[in-house]
Amino acid sequence: MIAYPKLKVEGVSKFYGDPSAPVVVVDHVDMRLADNEFVALVGASGCGKSTILSIVAGLQKEYQGVVLVDNKEVNGPGRDRGVVFQSYTLMPWLTALENVEFALRATGTPRKERKKLAMDYLALVGLDKFSERYPSQLSGGMKQRVAIARALSYHPKILLMDEPFGALDALTRRHMHELLTALWERHRMTVLFVTHDVEEAIFLSDRVLIMSNQPGRIKEEVVVDLPRPRTHDLLTTPVFTGLQQRVLTSIREESIKLAKLDGLA
Numbered sequence: 001m002i003a004y005p006k007l008k009v010e011g012v013s014k015f016y017g018d019p020s021a022p023v024v025v026v027d028h029v030d031m032r033l034a035d036n037e038f039v040a041l042v043g044a045s046g047c048g049k050s051t052i053l054s055i056v057a058g059l060q061k062e063y064q065g066v067v068l069v070d071n072k073e074v075n076g077p078g079r080d081r082g083v084v085f086q087s088y089t090l091m092p093w094l095t096a097l098e099n100v101e102f103a104l105r106a107t108g109t110p111r112k113e114r115k116k117l118a119m120d121y122l123a124l125v126g127l128d129k130f131s132e133r134y135p136s137q138l139s140g141g142m143k144q145r146v147a148i149a150r151a152l153s154y155h156p157k158i159l160l161m162d163e164p165f166g167a168l169d170a171l172t173r174r175h176m177h178e179l180l181t182a183l184w185e186r187h188r189m190t191v192l193f194v195t196h197d198v199e200e201a202i203f204l205s206d207r208v209l210i211m212s213n214q215p216g217r218i219k220e221e222v223v224v225d226l227p228r229p230r231t232h233d234l235l236t237t238p239v240f241t242g243l244q245q246r247v248l249t250s251i252r253e254e255s256i257k258l259a260k261l262d263g264l265a
Contacts, residue, residue, distance in 0.1 A: 004071040006190040007033040012065035027215035036188040040201035048216025049194045082151030086163040088143040090135045097131040100150045121149040141172040158190045213254040
């Protein structure tokens, strides 16, 4: 039996504007993510990280190349991919419980089962006691936990996360890192995680893919060979800081190139 990658991105390019003089955002991007692998995508602002994630999510149709999940082509959004954005995208008129139930309703899950499953997933992220709260009554970290519970509730094959903790304070971010790694280790799935935070990328992932700038391409792969489960004590170890410096240097090289092109260096 041939073992296909869980996610395959092949020759994906995206441009805007007039085809005769296009602005190329990403150019011939190739990625392979294995089953249960956690991969972070990093790079300077504007390099196309979020564009790639949006294409994998099926939210963009106008692009070249192919995206496959379990060797089946992606032609739009689907329940095989859960998405968590930086903005919480919760419906303000629904409680935390109802927000999770809403996602389950689309799967055809019976009403009684929906409520039980929604409560189970809120409990998984530590929010079962806040199930009747509305988003306006929750902190930023709590809102993001509801969004994660909602994304996990329908058992996607792949979890796509676009700067999910970017709006949180440093302490809350660390709590969310530990929560996410604990969830991933307990309920293994493939994760593609977009971030500009190098420390976050290394702490969470098995591999870090670094993108070049204008156009965005996969420039380098860094394997994160650190033991799991991980705690933030790792952040001060020589191995961690060495990996962090390697990724930062690669990103900085791209920023310098871009500055020279713009005549700023």
